[in-house]
Amino acid sequence: MDKGNTTTFRSKEQVAKKWFLLDAQGKTLGRFAAEVAKILRGKHRPDFTPFSDCGDGVIVINAEKIAVTGPKKARKNYRYYTGSMSGLREVPYGTMIARHPTFPVEHAVKGMLPKNRLARQQMKRLRVFAGSEHGMSAQLPIIVNC
Numbered sequence: 194m195d196k197g198n199t200t201t202f203r204s205k206e207q208v209a210k211k212w213f214l215l216d217a218q219g220k221t222l223g224r225f226a227a228e229v230a231k232i233l234r235g236k237h238r239p240d241f242t243p244f245s246d247c248g249d250g251v252i253v254i255n256a257e258k259i260a261v262t263g264p265k266k267a268r269k270n271y272r273y274y275t276g277s278m279s280g281l282r283e284v285p286y287g288t289m290i291a292r293h294p295t296f297p298v299e300h301a302v303k304g305m306l307p308k309n310r311l312a313r314q315q316m317k318r319l320r321v322f323a324g325s326e327h328g329m330s331a332q333l334p335i336i337v338n339c
Contacts, residue, residue: 203240208247210318214327214334217298218255221262226301228339229253233306233315246311250318252334257294257323261286271300294323 213232217225235241235248261269269286289296298321306312320329 201240202242203245203247205246208235208238208240208245210249212250212252212329212332212334214252214254214329214336215339216255216325217253218258219260220339222259222297222301225259225339226298226305229298229302229319230305232337233302233319244311246314248315248318250332250334251320252327252329252332253295253298253319253321254325254327255323256298256321257290259298271296295321 215225215229229251231237232251233248235246238247238249241247266286270283271286271289272281272283274281284292286297299319302319303312303316306315320327
């Protein structure tokens with residue numbers, strides 16, 4: 194009896210991991226984060242497996258020079274809760290980029306990944322640097338223009 198076409202799934206041990214280098218200078222935050230999330234999940238590969246960690250590592254440089262469109266530079270806020278009563282805090286985008294230049298990129302990418310254990314593993318392969326220097330040359334990153 195013929196089974197027809199079958200899909201072969203790869204385990205995470207069968208997939209060779211690569212590292213990609215992306216430059217965030219002048220890119221739009223959301224569109225850039227979507228590309229990074231796609232590479233972290235492995236959706237750019239022909240052997241993508243949704244339940245296996247088959248994505249690659251991403252190195253982002255020039256995170257402090259990422260662009261936001263429209264009035265978001267003045268209106269966008271990042272919220273967090275301290276755990277105390279009336280402990281909701283809001284930090285504007287401009288203040289956040291001055292304090293932690295890598296946070297907006299990390300926050301946007303994390304929001305575009307699924308909310309599960311697999312995504313937490315994939316986030317560990319994201320390295321974000323504020324400037325153009327990075328200490329990841331030993332990984333032999335592939336430069337990507339997106």
